[in-house]
Structure formats: C-alpha cells, structure tokens
Amino acid sequence: MHCLWCDEEVVPEVHWGNLLLPDRITHLCGKCEAALEKLEGNLCDKCGRHVDREGETCRDCRRWEQLSQWEGVLTRNRSVYTYNGRMQTMLAKWKYRGDYKLREAFEHEFRDTFHQVFTRDFRKRATLVPIPLSEERLCERGFNQAAALIDLLGKPAEQLLTRTHGEKQSKKTRRERIFTENPFTLTRPTDKPVILIDDIYTTGTTLRHAARTLKNQGCPEVFSLTLARS
Amino acid sequence: MKGNWHLIALAMLASSFPVFLHKSIVVFFFLLWITMLYLLNRLTGRQLLLVISSLVLFSGWIVFTHELSPSPDSDPDIIQGKIIGSIQKSPEKTVFTVKDTSSGLKTLVTYFNNQDKNGNSGPPFEQLRRGADCRIKGRFELPPQATNPGEFDYREYLKSKDISYQLILSSTDNIDCKGSSYLHYVDQIRSSVLRYNNSHLSSFSASWLNALLIGDDTQLPEEQSDRFQRWGISHLLAISGLHVGLLMAIFYHLAVKTGWWTIEKIQSGLIAILPIYAILAGESPSVWRACLLAVLLIVCKKLKCSLSLTDCLSLIFIGLMAGNPRLIMQTGFQFSYLITFGLLLSKKFFSKSFSFLYISLSVSLIAQLTILPIQLDTFYFFQPLSIILNLFVVPYFTLFVMPCLLTLQFSVLVIAPLSAYLDSVFFSIHRSMLLLLGKLDRLIDFSWVIGDFPVVMYFPYFIFLIMFMAKVTAERRFQALLYGSSLVALLVTISLAPFFNPNGKVTMLDVGQGDCFVIELPHRKGVILIDAAGATSADFHSSTDKVYKQIIKPYLYYRGITTIDGLFLSHGDMDHDGSAPYLLHDMEVKKLITSPYYQFDHQLTDELEKRGTRVVQLNAGQSITVGGQTLFILSPTRDSGNPNDNSLVLFSKIGGKRWLFTGDVGKEAEKAVTDAYPYLRIDVLKVAHHGSKTSTSKEILQQTTPKAALISVGKSNRYGHPHQEVLEKLRHFDTSAMRTDRQGAVWYSFFGQDGTFYSFLP
Numbered sequence: 001m002h003c004l005w006c007d008e009e010v011v012p013e014v015h016w017g018n019l020l021l022p023d024r025i026t027h028l029c030g031k032c033e034a035a036l037e038k039l040e041g042n043l044c045d046k047c048g049r050h051v052d053r054e055g056e057t058c059r060d061c062r063r064w065e066q067l068s069q070w071e072g073v074l075t076r077n078r079s080v081y082t083y084n085g086r087m088q089t090m091l092a093k094w095k096y097r098g099d100y101k102l103r104e105a106f107e108h109e110f111r112d113t114f115h116q117v118f119t120r121d122f123r124k125r126a127t128l129v130p131i132p133l134s135e136e137r138l139c140e141r142g143f144n145q146a147a148a149l150i151d152l153l154g155k156p157a158e159q160l161l162t163r164t165h166g167e168k169q170s171k172k173t174r175r176e177r178i179f180t181e182n183p184f185t186l187t188r189p190t191d192k193p194v195i196l197i198d199d200i201y202t203t204g205t206t207l208r209h210a211a212r213t214l215k216n217q218g219c220p221e222v223f224s225l226t227l228a229r230s
Numbered sequence: 231m232k233g234n235w236h237l238i239a240l241a242m243l244a245s246s247f248p249v250f251l252h253k254s255i256v257v258f259f260f261l262l263w264i265t266m267l268y269l270l271n272r273l274t275g276r277q278l279l280l281v282i283s284s285l286v287l288f289s290g291w292i293v294f295t296h297e298l299s300p301s302p303d304s305d306p307d308i309i310q311g312k313i314i315g316s317i318q319k320s321p322e323k324t325v326f327t328v329k330d331t332s333s334g335l336k337t338l339v340t341y342f343n344n345q346d347k348n349g350n351s352g353p354p355f356e357q358l359r360r361g362a363d364c365r366i367k368g369r370f371e372l373p374p375q376a377t378n379p380g381e382f383d384y385r386e387y388l389k390s391k392d393i394s395y396q397l398i399l400s401s402t403d404n405i406d407c408k409g410s411s412y413l414h415y416v417d418q419i420r421s422s423v424l425r426y427n428n429s430h431l432s433s434f435s436a437s438w439l440n441a442l443l444i445g446d447d448t449q450l451p452e453e454q455s456d457r458f459q460r461w462g463i464s465h466l467l468a469i470s471g472l473h474v475g476l477l478m479a480i481f482y483h484l485a486v487k488t489g490w491w492t493i494e495k496i497q498s499g500l501i502a503i504l505p506i507y508a509i510l511a512g513e514s515p516s517v518w519r520a521c522l523l524a525v526l527l528i529v530c531k532k533l534k535c536s537l538s539l540t541d542c543l544s545l546i547f548i549g550l551m552a553g554n555p556r557l558i559m560q561t562g563f564q565f566s567y568l569i570t571f572g573l574l575l576s577k578k579f580f581s582k583s584f585s586f587l588y589i590s591l592s593v594s595l596i597a598q599l600t601i602l603p604i605q606l607d608t609f610y611f612f613q614p615l616s617i618i619l620n621l622f623v624v625p626y627f628t629l630f631v632m633p634c635l636l637t638l639q640f641s642v643l644v645i646a647p648l649s650a651y652l653d654s655v656f657f658s659i660h661r662s663m664l665l666l667l668g669k670l671d672r673l674i675d676f677s678w679v680i681g682d683f684p685v686v687m688y689f690p691y692f693i694f695l696i697m698f699m700a701k702v703t704a705e706r707r708f709q710a711l712l713y714g715s716s717l718v719a720l721l722v723t724i725s726l727a728p729f730f731n732p733n734g735k736v737t738m739l740d741v742g743q744g745d746c747f748v749i750e751l752p753h754r755k756g757v758i759l760i761d762a763a764g765a766t767s768a769d770f771h772s773s774t775d776k777v778y779k780q781i782i783k784p785y786l787y788y789r790g791i792t793t794i795d796g797l798f799l800s801h802g803d804m805d806h807d808g809s810a811p812y813l814l815h816d817m818e819v820k821k822l823i824t825s826p827y828y829q830f831d832h833q834l835t836d837e838l839e840k841r842g843t844r845v846v847q848l849n850a851g852q853s854i855t856v857g858g859q860t861l862f863i864l865s866p867t868r869d870s871g872n873p874n875d876n877s878l879v880l881f882s883k884i885g886g887k888r889w890l891f892t893g894d895v896g897k898e899a900e901k902a903v904t905d906a907y908p909y910l911r912i913d914v915l916k917v918a919h920h921g922s923k924t925s926t927s928k929e930i931l932q933q934t935t936p937k938a939a940l941i942s943v944g945k946s947n948r949y950g951h952p953h954q955e956v957l958e959k960l961r962h963f964d965t966s967a968m969r970t971d972r973q974g975a976v977w978y979s980f981f982g983q984d985g986t987f988y989s990f991l992p
Binding site for chain 1: 234
C-alpha cells in the first residue's frame with residue numbers, strides 16, 4: 001500500500017496490540033496522518049471549532065444566533081479536521097485538480113466522527129443531504145465533493161437542493177458571504193431531520209442558507225457535518 | 231501482503247493442526263477469525279483470498295506428504311540411497327541419515343564404534359561422506375515409540391525430522407559408499423576444527439567451544455545440559471539468533487573499522503558466509519532460522535525492498551515448512567520461532583527506551599511466556615525463577631562467554647601461544663560460574679510442576695498473553711493486570727485440575743521387565759506407588775536412573791504429581807525397587823512401606839536418611855490406610871529366605887474392583903495366601919513375577935476367580951516371560967490378560983464404583 005498523499009510505501013508493522021485485530025487499512029502514511037489535525041477537546045457547542053471552555057459557544061456563533069432570521073436555523077455543526085495548511089492543499093488537490101481517490105484518505109475519520117456525533121437511532125431517521133454545486137461548477141469539477149463524502153459513509157445522498165450559479169464562495173469577503181442572496185432552491189420538501197454534508201465550514205453562511213431553505217418547507221431540524229472547519 | 235505475511239504463516243500453522251494433532255477445530259476458528267477481519271474491513275478481499283487459498287493449498291500439501299506411506303521395499307534388508315545431512319561421529323557411535331533412492335524414505339543409520347570383535351575402534355569410514363551413494367545391508371526397523379503417557383516419543387521425534395526408519399549397522403562390511411557432494415568439504419572443515427579444538431585445548435574449554443560455536447553439544451556433560459534445561463536456559467547451549475547476531479556484529483565491525491572492506495562487500499560476504507556457517511554449525515532449526523533471517527534482511531536491504539522483520543521471519547517459516555511440514559512438531563523449531571516472533575512483536579514496546587535492566591527483564595519474561603505452553607507440553611513443569619536467572623546468565627553469555635570463545639577459536643587456529651592463556655582464563659571463570667549455577671540450582675529449586683498442558687488451553691493462553699502484552703504496550707496498567715492475572719489463573723487452574731477431578735486411576739506403567747503401579751485416588755486425595763522398577767546397568771549389577779528418568783518421572787510430572795503418599799516396595803529386586811532412591815530424591819515421599827524382611831541397600835538408606843522419610847514395615851494380617859485408601863497385607867507371614875517369596879502381597883478395593891498385587895511371589899507363597907484367606911475373591915490380579923511359570927498356580931486362579939490379569943513384562947525379554955503355560959491357565963479360567971509388552975501402559979480409570987481399562991497402544 002502506498003500513501004495517497006506522498007506516495008511513500010506504507011508497511012504495516014505487527015505488534016502485540018494489532019496481532020488479533022489488525023489496524024484498519026490505512027491510506028496515509030504515519031507522517032501524513034500526523035500532519036492532519038483532528039478537532040478534539042473543547043469544541044464550540046454550535047459550530048464545532050476549538051473554544052477555551054467546555055460547552056461554550058464561540059463569538060461567531062453568538063453573533064449568528066443574535067440575528068433573529070438566523071436564530072436556531074442550524075442546530076449544530078461538527079467537523080473532522082482543522083483547516084490547516086495540509087488540509088488546504090489536500091482539499092485543493094482533491095476538489096480542484098480532480099484527485100477523486102484522495103477522499104479515501106479521510107474515510108475512517110469521517111465515518112468515525114459521523115458515528116460519534118449522531119446516535120444510531122438518529123442516523124436511521126435522518127436524511128443526508130449534500131450541499132449541491134451549480135450545474136456549471138459540477139461540469140467543471142466532474143464531481144460534487146459533498147456527495148462524494150456521503151458516499152464514503154456508505155449511505156444514500158438525497159439531492160433535495162439545487163444551486164443557482166454565482167461567484168465562488170472562496171473569492172468573497174466575510175461580509176459579502178453573510179449578506180448574499182440565498183442560492184438554494186428546494187426540489188422537494190421533507191419532514192425528516194436532515195444532516196447537511198459539505199467539505200468545509202468557513203463562516204457557516206452556505207450551510208445556514210441551505211438549512212433555512214429546508215426548514216422553510218417543513219424540515220424539523222437541520223444538523224451539518226463537514227470535513228474541515230476553518 | 232506486505233506487513234501481513236504472518237497471516238500466511240499462521241494459515242500454515244493452522245493447517246498443520248488437523249493432521250498432526252487431530253484438532254480440526256483450529257482450522258475452523260482460524261477461518262472464522264480471518265473472515266471476521268475481512269468483514270471488519272481489516273483485510274482486503276485479495277488478502278482474504280490469499281490467506282484462505284494458502285490454507286487450502288498447504289493442507290493438501292501436508293496430507294500429501296503425510297500419506298507418503300512408509301511401507302518397506304520388497305527387500306527390507308538392503309537400502310540403496312544417498313547420505314543426506316552431516317555424519318555425526320562421537321567416540322561411541324557414528325550416526326547418519328540415508329535417503330532411499332526409490333522410495334524417498336529416510337533411515338537413520340547407527341554404528342556403534344567399539345563393537346568390532348577385533349577391537350578396531352577406528353573403522354574405515356572414510357567413504358562415509360555427505361552426498362555419497364550407499365548400499366547398506368541390515369535390518370531396518372521402525373524406531374521405538376512411546377508406550378507410556380508422558381514419555382518422550384522417539385518415533386515421533388525422528389518423524390519430525392522426516393526420518394521413518396532406523397537401522398543398526400552391525401559391521402562396516404555391510405556398507406559400501408561412493409562419491410560425495412560439495413558440502414562434504416564443509417563437513418570436513420567442521421570435523422577437523424572439532425578435532426583440532428579437542429587436541430589443542432583443555433577438554434572443558436573445548437566442549438564449550440564446540441557446543442557454542444560449532445554446534446556440537448555431545449561433549450557437554452549431561453548434568454550441565456539437564457541443569458540448563460531445568461532452568462529454561464538451554465537456548466544458550468544451542469546456537470541461535472543471539473549467536474548469529476553477535477558473530478555478524480563482530481565480523482561487521484572488524485571489517486568496517488579496520489577498513490578492509492566496504493559495507494556493500496561485507497553484506498555480500500555475509501550472504502555467502504551465513505548459509506555455510508549454518509551447515510558448519512550443525513544445521514539445527516534455530517541456526518537455520520537465524521542465518522536465513524539475517525540473509526533475507528540483508529537481501530531486502532540491498533534490493534531496497536521494505537519488508538518488515540515479522541514478514542521476513544514469516545517468509546522463512548513458510549519456506550522451511552513447505553520443505554518439511556513435520557518441522558512444526560520439533561520442539562527446537564517451535565521454541566526458536568515463538569521466541570523470535572514474540573520478541574519482534576515487542577519491538578514497539580522496547581522502542582519506548584527503558585533502562586537496560588528493565589529491557590533485559592522484559593526480554594526474558596516475554597521469551598519465557600511465549601514458549602511456556604510448549605515447555606509444559608514437553609517437560610510438564612517450569613521454573614518461575616528462571617526469568618530472573620536469565621537476567622544474569624544471558625548477558626554473561628553474550629558479553630563474556632561468546633566473545634571469549636570467539637577469541638579462543640581465533641587464537642587456537644592462528645596464534646597458538648595465546649590460546650593456552652585464554653584457555654585457562656576461560657576455564658577458571660566459566661567453571662566457577664557453572665559451580666555457582668549448580669549451587670543456586672540446589673538452593674532455590676522452585677520448579678512448578680503443572681502437568682500436561684491441554685492443547686485446547688493454548689487458545690485462551692495465547693489470547694490472554696497477546697492481550698496482556700498489548701495492554702502493557704498501550705500502558706493500560708489496570709487492564710494489563712487483569713489479563714496478566716488471567717494468565718496466572720489459567721496455569722493455576724490447570725495445575726489444580728486433578729483436585730477437582732472425581733475420577734481415579736490405577737496405572738500399570740510399561741517399565742519393561744519390572745513393575746511400577748501408580749494409584750491416583752479421586753480428587754487427588756492420595757497417590758500410591760506399588761514398586762518402582764529400575765533399569766539395570768550394562769553389567770547387571772547396579773541400577774541406573776534410565777527407567778526413572780524416561781518413564782516414571784515423566785509420567786508423574788505429566789499427571790502433575792510431585793507428592794507420593796505411599797510408596798510400597800514389594801521386595802528388594804532391581805526390577806521392583808531400582809528407581810526408589812531417585813524417587814525419594816526428587817519427590818516428596820511421605821511413607822515407604824515394605825515387608826519386615828526387606829533388605830535396604832545403602833543407596834536407599836542414604837536417601838531415606840537425607841529426606842527423613844518414614845519407613846513402615848508391615849506383616850501379613852496388617853493393613854495401612856493411605857489417603858483414605860486401605861490396603862491389606864496378605865503376605866509374607868515369615869522370612870522364606872527368598873526375596874521373591876518375601877514379596878508383599880496387597881489386597882485393596884479400588885474403584886469398585888477388588889485388586890490383588892502379588893509382587894514376585896512363587897506358587898508356594900501364593901498357596902499360603904489362598905490357605906490363609908479361603909474366601910478371597912478378586913476382580914483384578916497382578917500376575918506374579920511377570921508371568922513366570924513358577925508363579926500363578928491353577929489353585930489361586932480357581933479360588934480367587936479374577937476377571938482380569940495384569941502382566942508387567944518386558945518386550946522379548948530373556949526370561950521368556952510371560953510363560954505360555956500361565957497364559958493358557960488364564961485363558962482357561964476366562965481371565966483376560968493385559969500385558970505391557972504388547973499394549974504399553976495399561977490403566978483402569980474409574981468414577982465411583984465403575985471403571986474401564988484402557989491401554990496406551992491400541
């Protein structure tokens with residue numbers, strides 16, 4: 001097996017601890033694995049970024065919740081990794097340069113977080129909805145990264161939303177992002193709770209727009225799970 | 231498969247269980263485990279397929295090689311074949327293996343050097359060379375097999391070396407050999423080095439040098455190898471990875487530091503030298519394992535192929551096993567692989583940089599724990615303190631003995647004057663160390679006799695061990711403690727099992743021409759021995775400990791017995807009491823019971839005094855209760871002047887049957903018993919005097935009406951026992967006879983008042 005990132009050969013080493021139950025098949029070598037930062041410890045109750053004290057809500061989230069039109073739209077977000085330098089380059093290679101297979105590098109951790117955050121019962125009830133790309137963007141990239149992540153979980157993705165074409169999110173300022181028009185339209189309403197899946201949570205605008213679109217048409221509750229949190 | 235080759239090796243191991251140990255369930259569990267790993271996403275589909283197909287393929291291969299039926303050729307008196315392996319010469323005998331050209335079966339040929347009538351001790355054995363084509367006349371026979379529970383099985387041992395027959399060469403005229411292979415020159419170097427060492431050094435230093443560097447341990451005194459074995463440090467006497475590693479390190483540093491050679495050249499040099507050294511050092515499984523592992527590692531490094539250590543070890547295991555699947559039954563092979571595998575698994579644990587002392591202790595403990603089940607399966611006991619002993623002895627051997635011997639070897643071959651000095655240094659230091667070890671051995675012998683380790687217990691044992699080590703490595707102290715205690719609890723359970731066992735057992739051991747009966751009462755309430763046959767030495771005057779060491783002691787240890795509540799000695803013949811002194815020496819014998827006319831020899835008296843054993847002398851009409859079991863003495867009533875007729879005759883009810891043990895009494899003494907007890911009826915008769923016609927009269931059979939008769943008698947003994955007349959009498963009275971010369975050990979296993987007779991051989 002070769003590392004998906006640096007292509008170094010990965011030779012699993014047997015020791016007493018993994019003799020009976022071998023380690024999971026890894027896609028990253030030890031070094032590259034270590035270069036990724038998992039979000040653990042004290043996390044913001046709302047958006048899942050690092051905070052100082054347990055159970056605290058971060059400043060950004062408090063601001064969101066103060067605005068009446070956004071209050072309680074998104075129940076909670078959780079992310080797997082910090083959006084650090086390595087994550088940034090990995091996501092760029094995956095998304096923009098079409099290294100589709102690279103998503104396997106995140107498989108175990110993404111699945112683990114999914115299982116840790118949501119109870120078995122909730123996982124059964126909830127619908128997994130990928131944040132859609134506009135048709136032009138999808139054409140450009142060849143795949144929707146959010147749908148690809150749902151695929152890693154081995155669950156069906158429900159395409160409940162579509163997106164009208166606009167400027168790239170990453171080219172906008174925070175202010176511009178927060179006050180943009182809602183780019184999403186609903187294809188069909190749902191009365192089940194929804195878990196939105198996306199690759200990255202930056203300001204949370206996209207996810208909130210999507211959540212509001214769903215909630216306006218009768219969806220009871222919206223959570224989100226993203227690969228990275230900047 | 232990289233990093234997972236051990237799974238293939240384990241598949242091979244699992245597939246050997248059904249054939250060699252009749253445990254098919256192992257394969258089932260292995261498949262279950264592997265499939266589970268696949269389902270849990272720990273193995274890819276390709277890996278699963280590879281493991282399963284290697285399991286199937288290797289099972290087929292084992293069955294195929296196993297079924298290679300050993301039927302002798304049409305003319306069993308002549309073998310035409312090639313000498314394989316080296317020729318082992320010792321002062322007493324010459325031993326070599328011949329592979330039959332047509333059938334491919336191997337025969338071990340032994341020639342006793344001093345049996346030539348002309349007194350020619352140096353036979354013209356120059357044509358005996360590795361690879362020579364030979365034509366040998368002689369009778370080839372199956373090697374002797376074990377006939378008692380717990381006994382070492384020579385036939386199985388030779389089979390594990392792929393040898394099916396043995397042949398005793400009676401004269402050098404009966405062998406004709408031609409040619410040789412290239413490897414013969416290695417043998418020549420070996421034997422000349424051995425000879426050279428023997429003639430140029432003190433015999434003490436030469437014996438250690440030859441054992442530790444050249445792999446010839448025949449010169450080491452048996453007492454030493456016994457002691458090393460008892461303390462679980464016999465790995466130091468065999469050339470192993472330790473030695474090979476040390477040799478390599480010294481060779482490497484000498485060459486690099488002096489600038490003779492480049493590292494690349496040294497590596498190539500080692501690849502060429504190591505296999506030759508393996509042959510030179512006697513080709514034991516541990517030497518091959520160590521040398522091949524080193525070669526494979528160097529080759530991997532040269533080819534820049536990243537194989538892990540466990541992979542390399544597994545690949546060598548796979549290669550050697552494919553060559554001869556029976557290797558797995560060799561204790562040396564098992565020890566060597568288990569220890570190495572266990573230490574490689576601990577690499578992560580050792581990498582945490584502890585103190586030297588802690589690491590040495592851990593190495594010693596891990597090595598001891600990984601081989602413990604096999605140690606118990608082979609010797610039925612282990613020495614818990616050997617872990618601590620290893621701590622001192624291993625560094626002593628690594629840092630002093632080996633370097634010293636290497637220098638000695640070098641100097642004796644190159645700088646002769648230095649060797650005499652080194653010889654004396656080694657002699658004085660090593661001898662005092664051995665003396666110290668001997669003292670320790672006598673002072674703190676806490677060997678723990680556990681008894682037979684059931685094969686099914688291997689699984690919980692190894693699972694506990696693996697979990698224990700995993701938790702220790704992960705520094706989960708509490709869980710580690712939990713698994714560690716489970717491990718100890720398992721051992722305690724096995725050693726306490728007899729105390730919970732409601733079954734009792736009466737065993738007639740096959741001690742050849744002699745008697746030894748072991749009565750094990752239910753719940754281990756008592757262990758009674760009636761007679762302990764000894765072996766007569768070659769001159770027929772004294773006894774040796776051969777029977778004791780090879781049959782009685784292994785049996786008692788196998789059953790986890792170290793305390794004997796009552797030892798009855800029927801009379802003073804070697805074939806009934808010859809092993810008594812050794813028994814008294816090794817075990818705790820609470821009572822020794824004899825007739826008043828028993829003559830104690832000085833060896834027995836010495837041991838009795840030393841151990842302070844109580845001696846009870848009983849007359850006819852008296853009885854004694856041992857562990858709740860009452861035995862009645864029916865004879866002797868008077869001193870008849872003949873030791874045989876003075877034999878104790880014992881009556882007891884055991885397991886719902888009435889037993890009569892008669893020692894060696896003759897017809898007259900029998901008559902005295904039947905006259906004194908006219909209403910005596912019995913179920914089982916120990917036939918007196920091994921079935922001699924001077925005993926077992928018609929009258930005793932008629933009156934006591936035994937249903938079963940036990941005859942303890944040697945195979946084709948020189949007295950013609952058991953006598954045809956006796957056998958016919960038994961048949962006439964419908965008494966079924968069971969005899970050790972045909973059935974091996976015979977035992978009656980009972981529960982309450984019911985029981986069944988079993989025999990060791992079918």
